Amino acid sequence: MTFQLLLLLTLAALVHCDSGSDIIVEEHSNKIKLTCKDGTVWKNIKNSNDDSNKTMELLYRDENSGEYQCVLKTDPNSIESQIYVKFRTCDNCVEFDMTSIASILVGNLVATAGIGVAVYLVASQTRTSQSPSNKKKRSDKQNLVQNEQSAAESNYQPLKHVRKDEYDLLQNTR
Template sequence: MKHSSVWSLLLLWSLTVSKVSSEISVKTTQDGIKMTCKNNEHHFQGFDKNPLEVLYKDDQSGEYICEDADHSPHSKIFVKFRTCDNCIEFDVGSIAFMVAGEVIAMLAIGVGVHLVASHTGSAPAQTTSSERKRNVPNDRISGASNEPYQPLRFRKDAQKDEYDVINRR
C-alpha cells in the first residue's frame, strides 16, 4: 500500500511539474505544425532544419530537440498527434436530433405493436379446411366407393409391417 501511494505521488508530482520553453515556437499550418528554434544558430536534432514542418500524422508524434551547432541539446518539446479517422464530433444539435429520433422510433414501434396486438378478428378467415372441396372425382356411377384411397390389407403369411400389393382397378 505504501509503495502504491509513493508511486501515485511521484506520478502526480511529475505531471504537475512542467517547464514552458520560450526557445521553441509552434504555429499550426494546414497540414500540421511548424516549429522554430528561436536562436537561428540552433536546429532540430536529426533534421538539421530550422524551421521544421511536421505533418499531422500519428507516426510524427515524439520528442523534438533544439540543439546547438556542436550537437548539445538546448530545449525539448514533445508533440503528440491524435488523428481520429473514424471519430464523430457531437454537438448539442446532433445529440438532440438523435434523442428525438429515438423517441419517435420507439413511439412508432409501440403504436404498431399495439395496433397489431389489439386487432380483433372481426373479418372471418377465407376458408377453412373443412370447407374445401376434394379434388378426387366422384365415382359413384362406376360403382366404386367414395374413398379417395384404397385401403391396405395385411397378407396372411407376411409380417405385420408388410402390406399387400394394391389391386389395379
C-alpha cells in the same frame, strides 16, 4: 536553520524552472509550428535530420511523432532545449455537433413511438371467433370419448365386463 535553507532552495528551484520556454508552440487546424529561440535550429532525434530553420511545421500525422531538439547553429551536438511531440490521429472518427446529436435523439424517439403505436394497434384488435369454415379440414386431434355411432370404427378395444382382467374395469379413485 535547516528549514529556512530548505525553503530557500525550493524557492530558488521554482524561480529557475520558471525562466521561460525556449520553444514556442503554435497550434493550427492541421499542423503545429515549433519555433526555437535565436541562434538555434531544429534537430529531429527520430530521423536524425538537421533542419537549418528556426521554425519547423509538423502536420498532424502519426509518423511525425517524436523528440525534437533545438541545437546551436555553430555546435550541433549542444542541446539547448528539447520537446517530445505525440500525435494521435483518428482516421475513422466522426465529429458530432449539437445539431446532429439532437437529430439522432429526435429520430430515435419518433421511431420508438411509431413502433409502440404499431404494436398497440396490432394487439388491441378485436379477436374474431374461429368458426370452422372448411368442413373438409381434418383436425390432428383424436376424440378420446367417442360417440356410439363411431364405436365400430374405434381405435380402442371395448371393455369386457364379464371377465375380470386387470384392465377391463375402470378404477374409482375416490
